[in-house]
Amino acid sequence: MRFDIVLRVATKFMLAPLLLFALYVQLHGDYGPGGGFQAGVIAAAAIILYGLMVGLGPVQKIVPSALLEVLIPGGVLIYAGVGVVGMLQGGNFLDYNRLAQDAVHGQEWGVFLVEIGVFMTVSSTMIAIFYAFAGRRRS
Amino acid sequence: MIAHFSQIATIFLMVAGLYVVMARGNMVKKLIGLSLFQSSVYLLYLLPGKVIGGTAPIIGAGFTVYANPLPHVLILTAIVVGIATLALGLTLVVRIKEAYGTIEEDEIIAKETPKTRNGPGRGGDAA
Amino acid sequence: MIASHLPVLVILIPLLGAVLAALSRHGFAAWLIALLASAAMAAASLALLFRVQAEGMISYRIGGWAPELGIEYRIDAFNVLIVVLVSVVALLTMIYARRSVLAEIIPERIAWFYTMMLLCVAGLLGIAVTGDAFNAFVFLEISSLATYTLIALGRDRRALVAAYQYLIVGTIGATLYVIGVGLIYLSTGTLNLGLIAERLAGIEGSRALIVAEAFIAVGICLKLALFPLHAWLPNAYAYAPSSAAVLLASTATKVAIYLLARFLFTVFGGHVDVGALPIGAILIVLSVAAMFIASAAAVFQNDVKRILAFSSVGQVGYITLGLALANPTGLAGGLLHLVNHALMKGAAFMAIGAIVLRAGTAKLDELSGIGRTMPWTSAALTVAGLGLIGVPGTSGFVSKYYLILGALEAGFGWLAILIVASSVIAVLYVGRIVEVVWFREPAEAARASREAPLELLLPMWVLAGATIWFGIDAEWPAGLAAAAARQLLGGAP
Numbered sequence: 001m002r003f004d005i006v007l008r009v010a011t012k013f014m015l016a017p018l019l020l021f022a023l024y025v026q027l028h029g030d031y032g033p034g035g036g037f038q039a040g041v042i043a044a045a046a047i048i049l050y051g052l053m054v055g056l057g058p059v060q061k062i063v064p065s066a067l068l069e070v071l072i073p074g075g076v077l078i079y080a081g082v083g084v085v086g087m088l089q090g091g092n093f094l095d096y097n098r099l100a101q102d103a104v105h106g107q108e109w110g111v112f113l114v115e116i117g118v119f120m121t122v123s124s125t126m127i128a129i130f131y132a133f134a135g136r137r138r139s
Numbered sequence: 140m141i142a143h144f145s146q147i148a149t150i151f152l153m154v155a156g157l158y159v160v161m162a163r164g165n166m167v168k169k170l171i172g173l174s175l176f177q178s179s180v181y182l183l184y185l186l187p188g189k190v191i192g193g194t195a196p197i198i199g200a201g202f203t204v205y206a207n208p209l210p211h212v213l214i215l216t217a218i219v220v221g222i223a224t225l226a227l228g229l230t231l232v233v234r235i236k237e238a239y240g241t242i243e244e245d246e247i248i249a250k251e252t253p254k255t256r257n258g259p260g261r262g263g264d265a266a
Numbered sequence: 267m268i269a270s271h272l273p274v275l276v277i278l279i280p281l282l283g284a285v286l287a288a289l290s291r292h293g294f295a296a297w298l299i300a301l302l303a304s305a306a307m308a309a310a311s312l313a314l315l316f317r318v319q320a321e322g323m324i325s326y327r328i329g330g331w332a333p334e335l336g337i338e339y340r341i342d343a344f345n346v347l348i349v350v351l352v353s354v355v356a357l358l359t360m361i362y363a364r365r366s367v368l369a370e371i372i373p374e375r376i377a378w379f380y381t382m383m384l385l386c387v388a389g390l391l392g393i394a395v396t397g398d399a400f401n402a403f404v405f406l407e408i409s410s411l412a413t414y415t416l417i418a419l420g421r422d423r424r425a426l427v428a429a430y431q432y433l434i435v436g437t438i439g440a441t442l443y444v445i446g447v448g449l450i451y452l453s454t455g456t457l458n459l460g461l462i463a464e465r466l467a468g469i470e471g472s473r474a475l476i477v478a479e480a481f482i483a484v485g486i487c488l489k490l491a492l493f494p495l496h497a498w499l500p501n502a503y504a505y506a507p508s509s510a511a512v513l514l515a516s517t518a519t520k521v522a523i524y525l526l527a528r529f530l531f532t533v534f535g536g537h538v539d540v541g542a543l544p545i546g547a548i549l550i551v552l553s554v555a556a557m558f559i560a561s562a563a564a565v566f567q568n569d570v571k572r573i574l575a576f577s578s579v580g581q582v583g584y585i586t587l588g589l590a591l592a593n594p595t596g597l598a599g600g601l602l603h604l605v606n607h608a609l610m611k612g613a614a615f616m617a618i619g620a621i622v623l624r625a626g627t628a629k630l631d632e633l634s635g636i637g638r639t640m641p642w643t644s645a646a647l648t649v650a651g652l653g654l655i656g657v658p659g660t661s662g663f664v665s666k667y668y669l670i671l672g673a674l675e676a677g678f679g680w681l682a683i684l685i686v687a688s689s690v691i692a693v694l695y696v697g698r699i700v701e702v703v704w705f706r707e708p709a710e711a712a713r714a715s716r717e718a719p720l721e722l723l724l725p726m727w728v729l730a731g732a733t734i735w736f737g738i739d740a741e742w743p744a745g746l747a748a749a750a751a752r753q754l755l756g757g758a759p
Binding site: 091 | 274288326327330381
Binding site: 031032033037122129132133136 | 229
């Protein structure tokens with residue numbers, strides 16, 4: 001599979017648009033369809049595609065497993081952290097209204113930050129699942 | 140019949156998935172059936188959420204009727220749960236294959252039966 | 267400020283603990299985090315108990331959203347009992363876990379083990395505190411996924427198969443539950459349990475609701491291992507790592523029972539037609555079958571962990587019997603048995619875990635005379651066993667006494683006789699253990715082992731001591747259980 005010409009050419013064309021699209025879906029999630037789940041999966045798809053092309057070793061140089069093991073709980077930490085900040089500001093857990101000067105801005109900040117956490121956890125989980133299966137030796 | 144098409148599709152997926160889980164001995168096929176079974180739930184929630192004539196639930200000029208967004212959010216969560224379950228299930232199947240050399244349930248039971256009285260098995264940590 | 271956030275803190279603390287334990291990636295650090303998180307969680311849940319006793323029901327709105335729009339956590343006299351039980355048992359399990367985990371888990375996986383333990387506890391507590399039907403499903407799956415992983419971390423390769431089977435059955439159960447919730451949502455337009463109960467009363471026609479109740483009841487009964495749906499449980503408990511088995515045996519099925527009771531009484535009890543369904547009669551039949559058949563199966567096992575696991579299926583029968591009786595005394599007896607069984611099964615699994623640590627086996631025929639070399643551990647196992655029988659002076663006696671009173675109150679004299687008769691089967695399997703452990707000449711495994719370390723004995727004897735204490739002075743737990751029963755029956759007309 002490593003020298004499959006179709007895969008190599010297609011991957012080279014698709015890699016950059018995929019990552020860019022993931023970024024668009026992530027940031028546009030406040031105004032339209034999108035968000036951390038979808039963007040995370042798209043970004044992970046780009047990395048997995050690259051991994052299919054170059055093999056597990058090179059892709060793990062770019063996105064090492066150790067990084068994933070930090071990002072997965074890190075995303076949850078961001079999510080819970082935003083909730084706790086809302087609590088410290090005098091609201092309930094996950095109350096975004098008090099994160100900024102008024103409720104609308106607060107909601108926007110809250111959703112934005114939480115979606116970053118979601119993106120981190122989802123994308124790194126997907127990649128970690130790929131690594132876990134691809135890294136198994138065939139018996 | 141046509142009016143209830145969506146319900147019939149939902150029930151078919153539900154029963155077909157459950158049948159595959161019960162009837163197949165291959166552990167990967169069982170997981171496929173389980174995913175099918177779960178996807179029937181996605182349909183069950185999503186289909187009634189569509190409001191006829193309604194648009195996507197994003198406030199915009201000129202629209203007054205919107206689809207119900209809540210089922211979508213719920214099912215996004217359910218899909219994530221389903222993926223996590225499937226990934227964990229497949230991981231277990233890989234580990235079972237390494238420990239037993241097979242993923243057929245009856246073969247595993249056959250390998251285990253004479254051994255159960257003679258102390259612990261070979262140990263599952265082939266990883 | 268903290269007091270008002272207690273309902274969410276009991277979940278947030280183990281969740282953050284799980285994240286930190288995963289980030290630490292070091293066995294001892296992860297254990298320390300797990301221990302501190304569990305201690306904080308237990309303190310928070312006890313504070314919650316005192317608040318509920320002082321103020322009555324507490325409602326907490328996640329994100330400040332009203333119950334119609336958002337998720338509401340609702341704590342009353344019933345679920346606070348479950349919260350305290352789960353968090354206290356989790357704390358004791360964490361104290362117990364360090365030594366047994368060092369012996370049973372590969373070093374690189376220890377941090378993940380504690381992550382999964384904390385996630386499991388967070389999920390279980392989440393089911394208990396949430397007042398939202400779908401949120402309960404999410405927490406159910408969080409705890410279940412963590413549980414599958416915990417079981418698969420067992421040393422034996424059969425643990426993998428046990429985890430896989432539990433994954434299939436558990437997922438089917440959770441999916442059936444969520445189908446039922448979907449039907450309720452379509453009928454009522456809300457997922458909040460309180461609002462569902464209010465709106466159900468006004469719904470005419472009950473076909474969709476009866477289907478919903480059937481899906482939910484069967485789904486949850488798979489998770490709580492009600493008698494014919496229990497096949498996943500014995501292997502899962504027997505091959506899981508010892509400390510995970512302690513946590514699962516004493517909390518996981520109990521929380522599922524909580525969810526079942528919540529739906530049967532608080533939600534469906536309010537609807538005229540659905541509330542009148544003979545689901546109590548079905549539950550009584552299955553409970554009695556569990557009490558006899560599962561207990562009888564326990565008698566023929568050789569592995570002590572499997573004896574205890576089958577006994578768990580049988581004991582769940584007594585608890586569901588209490589639910590089925592649905593009168594204040596019987597329900598209080600069932601809930602009291604829920605608490606008591608969690609305590610004694612926790613003690614029993616801790617004891618057998620300590621024996622596995624020292625003697626390296628849980629096979630009954632290899633454990634002859636282990637009482638001579640491990641007296642304290644064996645005594646704890648014996649106390650827990652006496653509790654399972656329901657010997658006077660142990661907590662099991664008190665809860666079975668209430669159950670018998672409840673059965674007589676409901677006019678089921680024969681049921682009272684069956685409760686006593688089924689306890690005789692418990693005498694058989696506990697008697698086998700006691701005979702082998704105390705009255706036989708020490709075998710090789712027994713001679714080679716010595717008493718378990720103090721950090722294992724301490725949590726074990728807290729639970730075993732509670733079994734004795736609540737058998738002599740049952741006022742506190744019985745009061746809590748009676749308050750919970752009143753709360754539940756208040757919801758039903």
